[in-house]
Amino acid sequence: xxxxxxxxxxxxxxxxxxxxxxxxxxxxxxxxxxxxxxxxxxxxxxxxxxxxxxxxxxxxxxxxxxxxxxxxxxxxxxxxxxxxxxxxxxxxxxxxxxxxxxxxxxxxxxxxxxxxxxxxxxxxxxxxxxxxxxxxxxxxxxxxxxxxxxxxxxxxxxxxxxxxxxxxxxxxxxxx
Amino acid sequence: xxxxxxxxxxxxxxxxxxxxxxxxxxxxxxxxxxxxxxxxxxxxxxxxxxxxxxxxxxxxxxxxxxxxxxxxxxxxxxxxxxxxxxxxxxxxxxxxxxxxxxxxxxxxxxxxxxxxxxxxxxxxxxxxxxxxxxxxxxxxxxxxxxxxxxxxxxxxxxxxxxxxxxxxxxxxxxxxxxxxxxxxxxxxxxxxxxxxxxxxxxxxxxxxxxxxxxxxxxxxxxxxxxxxxxxxxxxxxxxxxxxxxxxxxxxxxxxxxxxxxxxxxxxxxxxxxxxxxxxxxxxxxxxxxxxxxxxxxxxxxxxxxxxxxxxxxxxxxxxxxxxxxxxxxxxxxxxxxxxxxxxxxxxxxxxxxxxxxxxxxxxxxxxxxxxx
Numbered sequence: 087x088x089x090x091x092x093x094x095x096x097x098x099x100x101x102x103x104x105x106x107x108x109x110x111x112x113x114x115x116x117x118x119x120x121x122x123x124x125x126x127x128x129x130x131x132x133x134x135x136x137x138x139x140x141x142x143x144x145x146x147x148x149x150x151x152x153x154x155x156x157x158x159x160x161x162x163x164x165x166x167x168x169x170x171x172x173x174x175x176x177x178x179x180x181x182x183x184x185x186x187x188x189x190x191x192x193x194x195x196x197x198x199x200x201x202x203x204x205x206x207x208x209x210x211x212x213x214x215x216x217x218x219x220x221x222x223x224x225x226x227x228x229x230x231x232x233x234x235x236x237x238x239x240x241x242x243x244x245x246x247x248x249x250x251x252x253x254x255x256x257x258x259x260x261x262x
Numbered sequence: 263x264x265x266x267x268x269x270x271x272x273x274x275x276x277x278x279x280x281x282x283x284x285x286x287x288x289x290x291x292x293x294x295x296x297x298x299x300x301x302x303x304x305x306x307x308x309x310x311x312x313x314x315x316x317x318x319x320x321x322x323x324x325x326x327x328x329x330x331x332x333x334x335x336x337x338x339x340x341x342x343x344x345x346x347x348x349x350x351x352x353x354x355x356x357x358x359x360x361x362x363x364x365x366x367x368x369x370x371x372x373x374x375x376x377x378x379x380x381x382x383x384x385x386x387x388x389x390x391x392x393x394x395x396x397x398x399x400x401x402x403x404x405x406x407x408x409x410x411x412x413x414x415x416x417x418x419x420x421x422x423x424x425x426x427x428x429x430x431x432x433x434x435x436x437x438x439x440x441x442x443x444x445x446x447x448x449x450x451x452x453x454x455x456x457x458x459x460x461x462x463x464x465x466x467x468x469x470x471x472x473x474x475x476x477x478x479x480x481x482x483x484x485x486x487x488x489x490x491x492x493x494x495x496x497x498x499x500x501x502x503x504x505x506x507x508x509x510x511x512x513x514x515x516x517x518x519x520x521x522x523x524x525x526x527x528x529x530x531x532x533x534x535x536x537x538x539x540x541x542x543x544x545x546x547x548x549x550x551x552x553x554x555x556x557x558x559x560x561x562x563x564x565x566x567x568x569x570x571x572x573x574x575x576x577x578x579x580x581x582x583x584x585x586x587x588x589x590x591x592x593x594x595x596x597x598x599x600x601x602x603x604x605x606x607x608x609x610x611x612x613x614x615x616x617x618x619x620x621x622x623x624x625x626x627x628x629x630x631x632x633x634x
Contacts, residue, residue: 123299142352142568148575167482169570169579170596187579187596191495193477197568209620220481220604223308231316246633255317256592 089164089194090144094133096160097145097198100153102134143187143197151202151211161188161198168214171224173232177258180206182232186214188246204234212240231256274302277615281310287384288629292606292622304607312633319593324350324560325424327590332418334597335631337380340373340409341573341632343422348503349569350582353562356425359441362551363505365431365544368542369409369421373533376405377574378528378535385525385623386457389466394457401449408438412582424560426552433519443536448531458529467522471621473517473609480606482601485576486531487625490524492517497572508545511538521624528626561588575599575626599625599632 109178127254149157161177169187176183186200204211213236217224225236226245233254236242254260280291289310295303315334319327331346332339344366344485351358356607383398406416412431413421423426457463477486488495494514498506512532562584570579576598583592602625 096623099510136582140352140355140567143566146566162479165479167479169482169577170581170594172592172594174583174592185566185581185594186580189577189579190568191493191500193500195501199566200567216480218480219608220483220601223600223604244309246312248309255314 089190090135091194093145093164093166093196093198094135096164097147097157098131099160100149100157122186124244126191138195138197144200145196145198146201147198148203148236149200151204153255154200154202155214155217157200157211158186158217161200162217165192166190168218170219171228173213173223173228173256175206175232175256177206182206182234184211184228209234210237211235212237215239230254233257242243263505273297273497276302284388286590287623287627290603290627290629290632293617294618296615301610301613301615301618304610304618306603306607310633310634311630313630315634316593316595319590321589323588324562324590327593328422329418329420332415332420333630334595334634335415335573335575335578335599335628337377337628338373338574339417339419340370340421341571342578343419344370344504345569345571345573345578345580345631346426347422348571349567349582350424350560350562352569353565353567353582353584354557354560356552356556356559356616357383358425359550359553360365360547361430361549362426364542364546365427365551366422367505367509368431368539368546369412369419370406371538371542372409372439375532375535376402376409376573378532379405381410381528381574382453382457385626386463388623389463389620391457391460391463396451396457397449398453401446402577404445408435408442411435411438413474421460423552425556426550430551436546439543443540446532446536450536458526464522466617466620467520467525467624468518469522470613471521471524471607471609471615472519477605477609481605483576483605485572485574485598485602485626486527487576487602487605489513489515489527490616490624491502491519495577497570497577502570505542505569506538509538509541511535511541521621524624524626529587538567559588561586570596573598573629575631576602595634597631597634599629601628603632 131148136146138144165190171187172185174183182204184202188198225239228234229242230244230247272293274297277294277296281289291307293305294301315330334342378396379402383395386394403623410416412435413419473491475491478491478493494515499513511534514527516526564584564586567582570577578598579596581594582590585591
């Protein structure tokens with residue numbers, strides 16, 4: 087079994103309640119779900135396999151905020167390391183997206199992308215610093231740029247912005 | 263050796279290292295809570311050279327953003343060029359001619375050597391040895407001259423184009439590079455005699471600054487920091503791109519996880535980079551360096567794209583969210599030093615201040631890349 091299948095199987099635990107959510111995307115024909123407005127609007131939580139050659143990652147996982155910590159635990163146990171956390175402001179749909187990139191140290195190449203949507207007004211996500219200590223700076227940065235509050239973060243103060251910053255420059259309605 | 267003697271929290275004081283401290287090699291500030299000479303706790307403060315490249319990416323067209331890549335990591339700008347070019351080529355499905363791929367590898371590896379030479383000189387300088395810096399900068403100068411002759415700039419390269427290169431290399435560059443390889447092999451032997459076996463250097467580095475594999479995984483450390491801790495991870499190998507699979511080279515891995523292991527990884531890497539350049543020059547095919555067909559205006563189809571390359575400091579990842587227009591909807595830059603530096607706060611606890619500064623040097627920090 088390849089690591090991609092192992093990971094997929096391990097992550098499908100998150101969606102055990104709702105059968106049929108785990109679907110395979112025909113990645114050569116269909117565009118990736120995220121980014122395309124109509125697709126994102128109807129996308130349900132679940133795992134979709136992507137073409138590495140076209141996208142640069144293998145598994146695209148959409149989850150809800152409650153599942154995040156469990157997902158991070160699963161990936162940590164499988165030997166994944168956290169590459170980065172970032173956000174995307176989908177202002178037209180009035181929501182923010184948080185994107186977590188995971189990769190591996192060994193030669194079983196598999197990149198996993200975890201996505202979570204949060205409302206634009208007062209977005210809250212749980213922290214994963216308890217599992218990936220290095221998430222601390224990434225979460226602080228995402229808080230700087232998008233205003234996403236990571237509940238339970240031990241030290242959520244501005245990282246790259248000035249210490250008295252009360253603005254979030256990567257929001258699309260930010261005016262300098 | 264690193265064990266502190268009975269740390270008492272109520273007898274501590276705060277020491278500011280930076281933002282203008284020579285040992286941080288840039289504007290980095292580390293707030294250290296000290297108990298005498300021992301570090302009780304430390305907190306890194308970033309952002310002194312934050313320029314918000316990610317916002318700039320949203321306001322510029324794709325080709326206009328290429329020069330920004332040279333401003334991220336001024337020591338290995340070529341690899342950052344490569345990462346961005348790979349991403350856009352993947353997103354917009356642009357083919358790269360083989361000759362261009364080989365020239366890319368040659369320039370990236372030359373740049374990697376020059377980056378490691380700066381690190382070596384500055385690192386040994388931090389430890390109190392002034393002489394190697396002079397030799398290192400002399401050798402680096404030769405690389406800069408070579409790269410200047412082909413790219414037009416000495417430091418902040420903007421040499422790659424989507425699908426190809428700014429211009430082709432000439433015979434003078436090839437001859438110059440070949441003579442440089444010969445010269446550099448001799449110099450590396452000299453460095454081994456001058457620096458590597460030095461007893462003072464060993465005493466300062468061996469057994470200090472321990473970073474284990476678990477810590478690497480928790481922080482996402484990559485590059486020589488991970489390879490110094492026994493993790494055989496190199497994006498060139500683990501996630502092959504360009505023509506690296508056709509070239510024969512080794513990925514040096516050391517298992518001690520101390521500052522000396524990271525030092526040895528970089529020293530070996532210079533040798534391997536020379537091997538790569540040598541082979542690439544031999545195999546260099548004829549042909550164009552730019553594709554015949556290339557879209558005039560780059561508009562990647564909507565969606566997410568990711569690309570990663572191995573820079574001199576580790577895994578540089580770059581994520582694009584495209585909405586199908588000529589500007590990026592969102593561009594995320596994942597820089598290697600950012601994660602490598604993050605583990606400093608945890609790893610330096612209980613160390614002597616002087617050892618911690620040697621440890622910091624062994625992480626090979628480039629602050630503009632960290633702050634972006």
